[in-house]
Amino acid sequence: MLNTILASAVFGDVNWANMWEATVETLYMSLVALIFTFFFGIILGLLLYLTDKKQIWENKAAHFIIGAYVNIFRSIPFIILIVLLVPFTRTLVGTMLGPSAALPALIIGAAPFYARMVEIALREIDKGVIEASKAMGASNGQIISKVLLPESMPALVSGITVTAIALVSYTAMAGVIGAGGLGDLAFRDGFQRNNPEITFTATVIVLIIVFILQFIGDMVTNRLDKR
Amino acid sequence: MITLSKIAKVFNTKDGEVKAVDNIDLTIDKGEIFGVIGYSGAGKSTLIRLLNMLEAPTSGTVEVAGKSMHTLSRQKLRAARQEIGMIFQHFNLLWSRTVAENIAFPLEIKGVSKTEQKERVNELIKLVGLEGRGGSYPSQLSGGQKQRVGIARALANNPQVLLCDEATSALDPKTTDSILDLLVDINKKLGLTIVLITHEMHVIRKICHRVAVMESGKIVEQGDVLDIFRRPKQEMTKEFVKQVTEPEETEEALKHLLDKEGIGHVLQLTFVGGDTQRPLITDIVRKFDVNISILQGKISQTQHGSYGSLFISLSGEEKLITDVVDYIKSQQVEVEVIHSA
Numbered sequence: 082m083l084n085t086i087l088a089s090a091v092f093g094d095v096n097w098a099n100m101w102e103a104t105v106e107t108l109y110m111s112l113v114a115l116i117f118t119f120f121f122g123i124i125l126g127l128l129l130y131l132t133d134k135k136q137i138w139e140n141k142a143a144h145f146i147i148g149a150y151v152n153i154f155r156s157i158p159f160i161i162l163i164v165l166l167v168p169f170t171r172t173l174v175g176t177m178l179g180p181s182a183a184l185p186a187l188i189i190g191a192a193p194f195y196a197r198m199v200e201i202a203l204r205e206i207d208k209g210v211i212e213a214s215k216a217m218g219a220s221n222g223q224i225i226s227k228v229l230l231p232e233s234m235p236a237l238v239s240g241i242t243v244t245a246i247a248l249v250s251y252t253a254m255a256g257v258i259g260a261g262g263l264g265d266l267a268f269r270d271g272f273q274r275n276n277p278e279i280t281f282t283a284t285v286i287v288l289i290i291v292f293i294l295q296f297i298g299d300m301v302t303n304r305l306d307k308r
Numbered sequence: 309m310i311t312l313s314k315i316a317k318v319f320n321t322k323d324g325e326v327k328a329v330d331n332i333d334l335t336i337d338k339g340e341i342f343g344v345i346g347y348s349g350a351g352k353s354t355l356i357r358l359l360n361m362l363e364a365p366t367s368g369t370v371e372v373a374g375k376s377m378h379t380l381s382r383q384k385l386r387a388a389r390q391e392i393g394m395i396f397q398h399f400n401l402l403w404s405r406t407v408a409e410n411i412a413f414p415l416e417i418k419g420v421s422k423t424e425q426k427e428r429v430n431e432l433i434k435l436v437g438l439e440g441r442g443g444s445y446p447s448q449l450s451g452g453q454k455q456r457v458g459i460a461r462a463l464a465n466n467p468q469v470l471l472c473d474e475a476t477s478a479l480d481p482k483t484t485d486s487i488l489d490l491l492v493d494i495n496k497k498l499g500l501t502i503v504l505i506t507h508e509m510h511v512i513r514k515i516c517h518r519v520a521v522m523e524s525g526k527i528v529e530q531g532d533v534l535d536i537f538r539r540p541k542q543e544m545t546k547e548f549v550k551q552v553t554e555p556e557e558t559e560e561a562l563k564h565l566l567d568k569e570g571i572g573h574v575l576q577l578t579f580v581g582g583d584t585q586r587p588l589i590t591d592i593v594r595k596f597d598v599n600i601s602i603l604q605g606k607i608s609q610t611q612h613g614s615y616g617s618l619f620i621s622l623s624g625e626e627k628l629i630t631d632v633v634d635y636i637k638s639q640q641v642e643v644e645v646i647h648s649a
Contacts, residue, residue, distance in 0.1 A: 213400035216360055216471075217414040217461075218389035227416065231404045307445040308403050 095282050099266060104286055106180045107262040110252040111290070114187035115245050121192040122244070123237070125151060126199020127225065137221050151193040160254050162190050167258075180262060183255035187248060195244040202236030203229055235306040242298025246291050253287070263287055309469065309501045310336040310359065315368030317354050328354040330525035331368070336518075338468075341495055341502040341611070343512040343533075345548055346522035352505040355522070356471050359503065360392045361385055373468045390418050393462030397474035399454040401446040407457050408433070408442035414464040432460040436490060452483035459490060463498070470494075472504035476511060484508075488515050492611075509551040513537070513610050521545045534612045538580045538642065553617045558604050562619060565603060566647050572623035574603065574647035577636060581613040588639060589620070596632050598624035619646075 125147060131137055132144035157165070163186040170185045171177060206229060214228050230237070253264025263283040271280030317329040328351040336342045346352045357363040358370055361377050370377040375388050401410050408429050415425045433442055436456040446454055455475060462470055472491070476484040492515050495502050506512065512519045512533060520530035521544055528542045537553070540546045565571055577588070593600060600620050607616035622629055636643045 207398075207400065209396055209398050209400040210402060212362060213394065213396060214413075214417075216362060216389060216392070216394040217417055217465075218386040219417045220386060223417055227413070228402065232402060234404065305404075308447050 095278055096270075099270070100279075100282060100286070103261060103263045103266040103283065104290075106260075107249065107252050107264070107287070107290070110180045110183050110187060110255065110260065110262055111245065111248045114184055114191060114248050114252075115241070117184070117188045118191040118195050118244060118248065119241050121188065122195030122241075123199050123230075125192060125196035126203065127229070129196060129200040130203040130229075131225075137224065151196050154189060154193040155197065157190075159186070159190050159251050160257065162186055163255060163258050178259050180260050182258070183252060183260035183262075187251050187255065190251060191244055191248050194247065195240060198240030198243065199233075199237060202233040202240060205236060206232050235302045235308075238305060239298060239302045242295060242302070245294045245298070249287060249290055249294070309338040309340075309373060310334070310503065311369075311371040312358070313369050315355075315358055315370060316366050317351075317358060317363055318366045327351075327525045329358065329365075332525075332527055334520065334527065334530075336501060336503060338501055339495070339499050340517045341491070341504070341515050343516035343519040344503070344505045344522055344527075345507065345509060345512055345519060346505075346544075347507055349524075350522040351525040352522050353473065356473055356503060356505050359469070359471055360389050360394060390414065390465045391467050392469045392471060393465070393467040394471040394473065395455065395458040395462050395475045397477050399446070399451075399458045399478075401454060401457055401461075403446050405445075406442065407438060407444050407446070407449070410446065410457055411460045411464055414461060418465055428464060429460075432463060435463070435494070436460045450483075451479050452486060455479065455483075455487050456490065459487075459494070463494065463500075466498075468501060470500050470502045472502065472506075474506060475504065477506065477508070484511070485514070491515055509548040512548075513552050513608055513615075515611060517611050521548065532612060533610050534580060534615060537608075537610065537615045538578065552608055553606060553615070558606070558619070561604060562646075565621075571647065572599075572621045573629050573645060574619060574621050575633070575636075576644045576646050577618045577620065578642035578644075579607075579614075579616040579618070580642075581615075586639070588636070588641060591639075592632055592635065595635065596624070596628050598622050598628050598632060 128147050129144065129151065132140040132147065154162070163183070166186045166189065167177060170182055173185055174182050176182055210228060210232060211224060214224050219227070252260070252262050253267070256262050256265025256268060259265070263286055267280045267283035270276055271283060312332055312334040315329060315332050316327065319326045319328055330351070332355065344352045344355060354363055358365050359372055359377070361370070365378055372388070373391060377385070377388060380388055402413065405413065411429045411432050412425045415428060420428070429442070433439060436459050438453060438456050438460070441449065441453065446457065449457065458475075476487050479487060488511060491502060494500055504511065504516070516533050518531065519533050519536055520527045521542065522528070523544050529536065529540070529545045536545060537549055540549045562574070566574065589600060589602070592598070600622055603619040603621055605616065605618040607614050622632060633643055633645065
């Protein structure tokens with residue numbers, strides 16, 4: 082009895098069907114963007130690392146260009162990045178409405194962020210291990226696939242966990258341009274129509290998503306780390 | 309097996325050019341254990357890396373197992389490197405792989421089939437004495453065990469040459485000895501040519517057949533280990549030989565004794581090879597009317613026989629002392645009067 086009263090006091094007029102739909106949209110945006118971010122981030126991060134001084138693909142020009150790209154897109158505030166990318170998104174996705182329309186901006190915003198973390202993770206690898214692999218006659222491809230990636234995997238996973246959480250908060254901002262999701266719901270139904278319960282509920286769900294992501298990330302990192 | 313001629317490596321640093329390796333000529337025979345000794349900064353690390361082209365030479369030629377390493381294409385160089393094993397001071401194992409997977413790593417690189425890999429890994433685990441540890445991760449092993457994994461990994465592709473980069477410098481004395489024994493063992497069993505660099509004369513004494521002494525990028529002295537111990541010519545070499553034959557406590561003990569009254573003449577005798585087993589002191593006492601007391605002695609074993617030094621004090625008539633010294637010399641034992649009464 083008391084529970085019901087409390088619940089209705091806190092969650093009042095929450096439309097659970099809408100809330101569920103928004104949650105699914107947030108999860109969809111976050112997870113799809115995460116997969117692409119992981120992929121592009123690792124490629125960018127590897128390129129950053131490998132073109133650096135004394136690395137196997139040392140190339141000043143390439144390193145500078147990739148570094149500049151990463152720095153620029155990491156520095157633009159996400160809300161502005163979405164607006165800047167509107168024409169690009171229109172040509173790519175065909176619309177500016179719905180969760181898919183948020184994906185290009187999410188990926189372009191998050192991949193450079195993750196790329197820096199990948200680069201840091203790779204730098205942490207003991208140089209001696211790379212030297213030993215060279216001494217064994219490993220090719221560059223083998224060094225990347227058998228040494229660099231496996232040896233940095235725990236750091237790559239904890240990096241993608243941090244990125245995933247950042248992505249969840251980016252999706253909330255993407256709501257502003259009509260992408261849907263919990264951020265959109267909290268802003269329009271919660272803030273603009275003065276329903277604080279909706280804002281509150283959306284916040285709680287976002288927090289739960291973040292906690293679950295962190296938990297999974299920590300678990301995987303610990304399992305991978307044999308140091 | 310290995311021939312270096314006029315090999316040089318110059319590094320360009322902020323402070324100008326540094327000649328890490330300065331025009332070295334060196335030949336290492338098949339099946340021998342060759343040691344390079346020098347202090348840090350002598351260029352020995354660079355020298356050993358020139359053998360498998362981890363460092364490209366600035367000038368000169370490198371020939372290993374019949375291949376001119378410096379002329380090979382990248383692909384051929386990778387194939388040549390698979391024939392040269394290398395072990396490191398800090399082991400350089402992949403921590404994300406188990407012992408068995410670490411040993412299989414060079415086999416994977418070469419493209420050996422999974423079943424063959426498994427078979428070879430088992431052989432190697434047995435060879436280096438790590439039975440039952442195949443599923444452990446490097447972090448669960450002691451330093452000595454890690455180096456055993458390193459050795460097994462280096463031997464995986466049946467190399468003709470094994471390079472050891474300060475392989476025992478991070479290990480305690482007991483573990484060092486067990487790793488050195490393992491190296492001698494595989495040298496004999498597999499006829500492997502071993503090149504090692506170290507700053508510890510103990511390592512050279514224990515396992516090397518020949519040694520080269522390096523100082524500022526140059527080889528200042530080289531030869532059979534026993535000869536180097538018997539007659540070190542350069543100051544640098546003498547210092548290294550002292551590491552083994554005259555530990556610091558000997559020097560201190562002698563210094564203390566020499567200050568005392570009535571110590572008489574102090575002689576340092578150096579025995580090499582079979583001489584160490586001869587009853588020289590007994591002979592002297594029987595032949596001459598002198599008193600002898602033994603101050604300090606030590607015998608060290610090398611791969612080519614033993615090497616010993618003995619400090620004795622003599623008292624007796626001046627004339628007799630000279631005769632004793634001449635007698636010792638006539639017995640092919642090196643003698644040096646380090647203190648006269």
